[in-house]
Structures are given as C-alpha cells and as structure tokens.
Amino acid sequence: xxxxxxxxxxxxxxxxxxxxxxxxxxxxxxxxxxxxxxxxxxxxxxxxxxxxxxxxxxxxxxxxxxxxxxxxxxxxxxxxxxxxxxxxxxxxxxxxxxxxxxxxxxxxxxxxxxxxxxxxxxxxxxxxxxxxxxxxxxxxxxxxxxxxxxxxxxxxxxxxxxxxxxxxxxxxxxxxxxxxxxxxxxxxxxxxxxxxxxxxxxxxxxxxxxxxxxxxxx
Amino acid sequence: xxxxxxxxxxxxxxxxxxxxxxxxxxxxxxxxxxxxxxxxxxxxxxxxxxxxxxxxxxxxxxxxxxxxxxxxxxxxxxxxxxxxxxxxxxxxxxxxxxxxxxxxxxxxxxxxxxxxxxxxxxxxxxxxxxxxxxxxxxxxxxxxxxxxxxxxxxxxxxxxxxxxxxxxxxxxxxxxxxxxxxxxxxxxxxxxxxxxxxxxxxxxxxxxxxxxxxxxxx
DNA sequence: GTATGTTTCAAACAGTTGTTTAGATTTTGT
DNA sequence: ACAAAATCTAAACAACTGTTTGAAACATAC
Numbered sequence: 076x077x078x079x080x081x082x083x084x085x086x087x088x089x090x091x092x093x094x095x096x097x098x099x100x101x102x103x104x105x106x107x108x109x110x111x112x113x114x115x116x117x118x119x120x121x122x123x124x125x126x127x128x129x130x131x132x133x134x135x136x137x138x139x140x141x142x143x144x145x146x147x148x149x150x151x152x153x154x155x156x157x158x159x160x161x162x163x164x165x166x167x168x169x170x171x172x173x174x175x176x177x178x179x180x181x182x183x184x185x186x187x188x189x190x191x192x193x194x195x196x197x198x199x200x201x202x203x204x205x206x207x208x209x210x211x212x213x214x215x216x217x218x219x220x221x222x223x224x225x226x227x228x229x230x231x232x233x234x235x236x237x238x239x240x241x242x243x244x245x246x247x248x249x250x251x252x253x254x255x256x257x258x259x260x261x262x263x264x265x266x267x268x269x270x271x272x273x274x275x276x277x278x279x280x281x282x283x284x285x286x287x288x289x290x291x292x293x
Numbered sequence: 294x295x296x297x298x299x300x301x302x303x304x305x306x307x308x309x310x311x312x313x314x315x316x317x318x319x320x321x322x323x324x325x326x327x328x329x330x331x332x333x334x335x336x337x338x339x340x341x342x343x344x345x346x347x348x349x350x351x352x353x354x355x356x357x358x359x360x361x362x363x364x365x366x367x368x369x370x371x372x373x374x375x376x377x378x379x380x381x382x383x384x385x386x387x388x389x390x391x392x393x394x395x396x397x398x399x400x401x402x403x404x405x406x407x408x409x410x411x412x413x414x415x416x417x418x419x420x421x422x423x424x425x426x427x428x429x430x431x432x433x434x435x436x437x438x439x440x441x442x443x444x445x446x447x448x449x450x451x452x453x454x455x456x457x458x459x460x461x462x463x464x465x466x467x468x469x470x471x472x473x474x475x476x477x478x479x480x481x482x483x484x485x486x487x488x489x490x491x492x493x494x495x496x497x498x499x500x501x502x503x504x505x506x507x508x509x510x511x
Numbered sequence: 512g513t514a515t516g517t518t519t520c521a522a523a524c525a526g527t528t529g530t531t532t533a534g535a536t537t538t539t540g541t
Numbered sequence: 542a543c544a545a546a547a548t549c550t551a552a553a554c555a556a557c558t559g560t561t562t563g564a565a566a567c568a569t570a571c
Contacts (some may be wrong), residue, residue, distance in 0.1 A: 082518080082519085098318065100316065100318035100319050101318050103557075103558065103559085104558080104559060104560090105557085105558085105559095113519085114518095114519055114520050114521080115520090115521090115559095115560095116519075116520070116521090116560085116561080116562090117518085117519070117520090118559095119559080119560060119561080120518075120519080121518090124559080124560080125558095125559065125560090193462070193466065228477075228478065229474065229478045229480060230490075232473075232474060232477070232478070233470075233474070233487075233490055234494060236463065236466075236470055237459050237463060237491065237494050239462075240458060240459050240461075240462030240463050240466075241455050241458050241459040241462070241498075243458075243462065244411070244457075244458030244459070244461065244462045245454065245455060245458050248411070248454075248458075252451075252454055255450075256447065256450060256451070259446075259450065260446065260447045260450070262447060269451075271504055272448075272451055272503075272504060273455065274504075275501045275502060275503060275504055276452060276455050276498040276499070276501050277498065278501070279497045279498050279500065279501030279502075280459075280494040280495065280497050280498030280501075281494070282497065283493045283494050283496070283497030283498075284493060284497075285490075285493060286489055286490060286492075286493055300548080300549085321527075321528065321529085322528080322529065322530090323527085323528085323529095331549085332548095332549055332550050332551080333529095333530095333550090333551090334530085334531080334532090334549080334550070334551085335548085335549070335550090336529095337529080337530060337531080338547095338548075338549080339548090342529080342530080343528095343529065343530090512571105513570105513571090514569105514570085514571080515568100515569080515570080515571100516567105516568085516569080516570095517566105517567080517568070517569090518565105518566080518567070518568085519564105519565080519566070519567080520563105520564090520565070520566085521562105521563105521564095521565100522561105522562085522563100522564105523560105523561085523562080524559105524560080524561070524562090525558100525559100525560090525561100526557105526558080526559090526560105527556105527557085527558065527559105528555105528556080528557070528558075529554105529555100529556090529557100530553105530554080530555090530556105531552105531553085531554070531555100532551105532552085532553080532554090533550105533551100533552095533553105534549105534550085534551095534552105535548105535549080535550075535551100536547105536548080536549065536550085537546105537547080537548070537549080538545100538546085538547070538548080539544100539545080539546070539547080540543105540544090540545080540546090541542100541543090541544090541545105
C-alpha cells in the first residue's frame with residue numbers, strides 16, 4: 076500500500092515543529108513543505124487540506140500519549156485500595172516525558188502546540204479532544220473520584236479543568252520559564268523536575284476545602 | 294489635539310473583540326475596519342501597523358487593570374499585619390471583574406485575548422508584560438512573600454507562574470467551561486463565581502508543602 | 512514487455528493579506 | 542476668512558495564502 080513511508084511523516088514532523096513555535100495560522104504550507112523537503116502539493120495530496128494536517132498532527136501525538144496513560148492507569152484501576160490524588164496525577168508524568176523526548180527537538184514541542192490549540196479558534200480543539208478521547212478522560216476522572224470521594228461532581232469538574240490549565244500552560248511556556256529561572260536562581264531544571272514541582276501544587280489545590288462563603292447568610 | 298475621539302477608539306473596540314474570539318493572525322484589518330465602520334487605511338494612519346494595533350489594544354486594557362490592582366494592593370501594603378494568601382489573590386478579583394463588564398460584549402473578552410497572547414509568538418507577549426509592568430508584578434510578589442514567608446524565592450517564582458497559568462487559562466476558556474457546566478450540572482455560574490471557585494484552589498496549591506523527595510536517598 | 516495505480520512535480524489559480532499613495536475633506540489656529 | 546495641519550477616503554500595490562491541475566516519474570502486477 077505505502078511505497079515510501081517517508082513523505083507523510085516528513086510532513087508531520089515538520090508541521091509539528093513549526094506549528095509549535097509559530098502557531099497554526101502563522102505557518103504556511105510552503106514553509107512546512109520546504110522544511111520537510113517535499114513538494115508543496117504533497118500535503119494536499121496526502122492530507123487533503125491544511126486543516127486536516129493539523130488534526131493529523133494532533134492525532135499522532137495523542138494516540139501515543141493515551142497509550143502511555145493507559146499503561147499507567149491500569150494498575151491503579153486494578154488495585155483494591157483507593158489511590159492518592161498524587162498517585163493519580165503521577166500517571167501523567169511518564170507519558171508526558173516519553174512524548175517529550177521522542178521528538179528530537181530540544182524541548183517540549185508538543186505542549187506548546189497543545190497550549191496553542193486550546194487557546195485557538197474558540198475551543199474547537201477542546202471539543203475535538205473531548206469527543207475523541209472522552210473514554211480516557213472518564214477513566215482519569217473516575218480515578219480522581221476514588222482518590223477524593225468527598226468532592227461533588229461539579230467541584231470535580233472545575234478543579235479538573237483548573238489542573239488541566241495549569242499543566243498545559245506551564246508546559247507550553249516551560250522553556251521560557253526555565254530560562255528565567257536559570258538566570259535568576261542559577262538552577263537548571265529538567266522537564267521532569269518541573270512536573271515534580273507541579274504535582275504538589277496541583278494535588279493541594281485539588282484537595283482544597285471548597286468555598287464556604289459566597290452566600291453565607293443562611 | 295484630538296478632534297474626533299471616536300475613530301481610534303472604534304478601532305480599538307472592534308479589534309479587541311475580534312482578536313479575542315478569532316485570534317490575531319485570523320483577524321484581518323479589513324474585518325476590523327468594517328466592524329468599526331471606518332476606512333481601511335485608518336488603522337495604519339492611527340497606529341502605524343497591525344502589530345502596533347495589537348500592542349495598543351493590550352496597553353489600553355492593562356493600564357486599566359493595573360490601576361484597579363494598585364487600589365486593591367495599597368491597603369494590604371499599608372497594613373502592619375501580614376496578609377493571607379487568599380487576601381493577596383483576592384486583589385485580582387475586582388479589577389478583573391471591572392475589566393470584564395466595562396466591555397459591552399457578553400463575556401470575558403479580554404481573558405481570551407490574554408490567553409492567546411501568552412500562547413502566541415514564542416512568549417513575545419510574556420516578555421512585553423514583564424518589561425512594561427514589572428513594577429506591579431514586584432509588588433504583588435512582595436505581598437505574596439509576606440503572606441508565605443517560608444517559601445524559597447525559587448519556589449515562589451514557580452508557583453506564581455503556576456497560578457498565573459491557571460487563572461489565564463481558566464478565564465480564557467471560561468465561557469466554554471461554563472456552558473458545559475451548565476449543561477451537565479444545571480448550574481449557571483458567573484465570572485465572579487468562577488473566580489471565587491478558583492481562589493481556594495490557587496491558595497491551597499500555593500501553600501502546598503514543596504517536594505520532599507525527588508532524591509530522597511539522603 | 513505493457514498496463515495500472517500511486518506518488519511527485521512545476522506551474523498556475525483565485526483570493527486575501529498588510530501597507531502605501533495621492534487626492535479630497537474636515538478641523539484647527541490665528 | 543485664510544492657511545496649515547490633521548483626518549478621511551478610494552484605489553492600487555506587491556506579496557503571500559491554500560488549493561487545483563495535468564503531465565511526468567515511479568512502483569507494482571500480469
């Protein structure tokens with residue numbers, strides 16, 4: 076079926092890198108194909124359109140990510156005892172790390188991409204993810220519920236998204252932050268260290284006592 | 294000096310709204326000038342270029358924001374007793390609220406914009422903010438330091454940015470989240486309620502015990 | 512070998528982009 | 542009222558966008 080495996084992947088690689096540090100609209104097909112060293116028309120031939128290319132880039136990443144996430148979640152799901160919030164959050168670390176150094180490019184290419192996608196085009200990507208990867212989100216949510224059974228569903232929902240925001244945002248801008256930190260504190264931190272720094276913050280926030288007031292007249 | 298106050302502001306208003314829900318690159322000057330009902334060339338005449346327009350939009354917002362923030366921080370700075378983390382974070386609420394309904398457009402226009410700007414163009418905006426509004430950031434950081442004196446500078450730095458990420462990210466996508474929450478839990482929440490929900494999360498995260506392990510062999 | 516289907520390629524397409532120009536119109540200072 | 546400066550306007554500019562085309566090159570099968 077596929078004679079040359081390369082072209083399609085060359086395009087995906089180039090697109091992923093360029094999207095990450097320029098944005099979607101700011102990256103032209105000509106730039107992509109030039110970097111991939113393929114003909115301009117190939118992207119339309121192989122993917123149909125630029126929009127489909129973007130989706131393809133995401134799919135390739137997310138499939139790799141959820142495969143790793145699945146492996147991490149399974150033992151927690153199988154266990155009889157309820158996991159801690161930290162344990163649940165920790166399922167994200169290894170998959171993120173793997174995704175990070177699978178790409179050759181210096182640092183977390185893809186997180187920038189995710190951050191962009193989330194900000195871009197009125198939540199179009201948020202919807203895409205929630206449709207295509209709803210099952211994994213449900214499993215993750217379920218684990219969190221076991222870890223913190225006293226939180227209401229509504230509160231869970233919000234805090235899950237708070238955490239999601241923090242992770243994506245931090246990882247998306249992590250090189251910039253790392254540079255500043257390196258300059259100001261003479262500490263050089265790896266992605267893993269950033270994640271380990273992030274988890275206690277998230278876990279504590281997630282477990283925080285919900286608002287007591289707001290309408291404390293009762 | 295200024296004969297007609299309108300044109301420049303009409304452009305700013307239109308640009309702000311359009312940038313917020315389409316993105317910068319995705320919004321053309323023609324779309325802006327059409328919505329503002331002014332001539333295409335006016336934006337180049339008044340602002341010089343599209344890039345300058347973007348900066349002008351931000352400056353207008355940020356100046357309003359820091360004015361409100363300043364008013365909120367002053368009493369805390371004047372007080373002899375150290376503020377709580379919650380109190381410090383609460384200085385953000387009113388300015389954000391004011392900025393939100395100053396604009397006529399339905400919901401938090403500008404937070405989307407901020408979210409975009411942060412994601413966009415390799416932290417170019419992050420740098421801009423840190424340069425132009427460094428004084429306010431320093432005061433805020435100083436307050437936080439009084440509220441949690443036992444945190445190291447390095448840890449402070451990271452957690453400040455964690456919080457920043459959560460706020461921007463949440464507020465940027467808040468309408469989408471509110472829609473989902475409304476559908477799933479039949480609860481309709483205002484921006485203020487979202488913020489009040491956010492603060493305990495942030496405060497708890499900020500106060501969390503830093504990583505003890507990472508290299509717990511000692 | 513020819514035939515068949517797939518992939519690559521250069522060129523052109525139609526449309527949009529930000530910016531500039533030069534002339535009209537309006538506002539301002541005196 | 543007049544001159545000068547500021548503002549607005551329509552039109553055109555060159556550059557770039559994603560996509561399409563039709564022929565060339567390639568691979569595979571018979």
